[in-house]
Amino acid sequence: DAKTTQPPSMDCAEGRAANLPCNHSTISGNEYVYWYRQIHSQGPQYIIHGLKNNETNEMASLIITEDRKSSTLILPHATLRDTAVYYCIVRVYNTDKLIFGTGTRLQVFP
Amino acid sequence: EAGVAQSPRYKIIEKRQSVAFWCNPISGHATLYWYQQILGQGPKLLIQFQNNGVVDDSQLPKDRFSAERLKGVDSTLKIQPAKLEDSAVYLCASSFGLGIADTQYFGPGTRLTVL
Numbered sequence: 001d002a003k004t005t006q007p008p009s010m011d012c013a014e015g016r017a018a019n020l021p022c023n024h025s026t027i028s029g030n031e032y033v034y035w036y037r038q039i040h041s042q043g044p045q046y047i048i049h050g051l052k053n054n055e056t057n058e059m060a061s062l063i064i065t066e067d068r069k070s071s072t073l074i075l076p077h078a079t080l081r082d083t084a085v086y087y088c089i090v091r092v093y094n095t096d097k098l099i100f101g102t103g104t105r106l107q108v109f110p
Numbered sequence: 111e112a113g114v115a116q117s118p119r120y121k122i123i124e125k126r127q128s129v130a131f132w133c134n135p136i137s138g139h140a141t142l143y144w145y146q147q148i149l150g151q152g153p154k155l156l157i158q159f160q161n162n163g164v165v166d167d168s169q170l171p172k173d174r175f176s177a178e179r180l181k182g183v184d185s186t187l188k189i190q191p192a193k194l195e196d197s198a199v200y201l202c203a204s205s206f207g208l209g210i211a212d213t214q215y216f217g218p219g220t221r222l223t224v225l
Contacts, residue, residue: 041218043201043203043219046214087152094188095166096141096158099155100153102151
């Protein structure tokens with residue numbers, strides 16, 4: 001079973017920041033948090049991952065709380081093309097295994 | 111850089127028929143995964159290969175599903191015979207296989223409809 005909890009859906013206005021929350025209260029100290037997204041009719045696309053520290057890349061920022069029990073994915077300036085299902089995944093320790101939940105459906109509106 | 115290639119993109123068959131899907135991973139990627147994604151759900155891992163060996167097939171329904179990766183590159187996933195509940199998108203992913211911080215890259219998937 002997935003070790004994460006996400007809201008089923010969220011809306012965001014185009015140009016505004018989209019903040020997608022994720023709870024992972026049972027995460028172990030050496031398990032990574034990964035974010036993927038899936039645009040309609042496409043395969044999942046890697047966004048970002050982190051262990052303890054906050055991370056940023058050209059797509060997004062990942063903020064992980066100090067106790068590591070939750071995280072937030074931030075899309076700083078959402079566009080219509082960011083409309084997708086976003087999956088927060090805790091990677092099983094010492095394996096390559098990704099266990100997907102049902103994700104958050106983000107709808108960006110004009 | 112070319113991504114993960116899958117074919118066909120769509121397939122419609124009747125129950126009890128057989129079907130096969132093909133995947134070509136990103137060049138140099140040692141690890142290959144097959145996932146099943148049922149409508150409204152996240153992808154579920156069916157099988158993982160490291161080169162041409164199976165690492166994990168615990169979720170593969172072995173009475174009807176089989177997969178191979180004979181030369182450690184391309185892979186095929188077969189269903190024989192298909193059931194109605196096999197209707198899903200079958201996703202292939204690959205990674206370098208370097209360890210816990212490795213990233214999986216997904217193909218576009220094959221949408222299977224079983225009538």
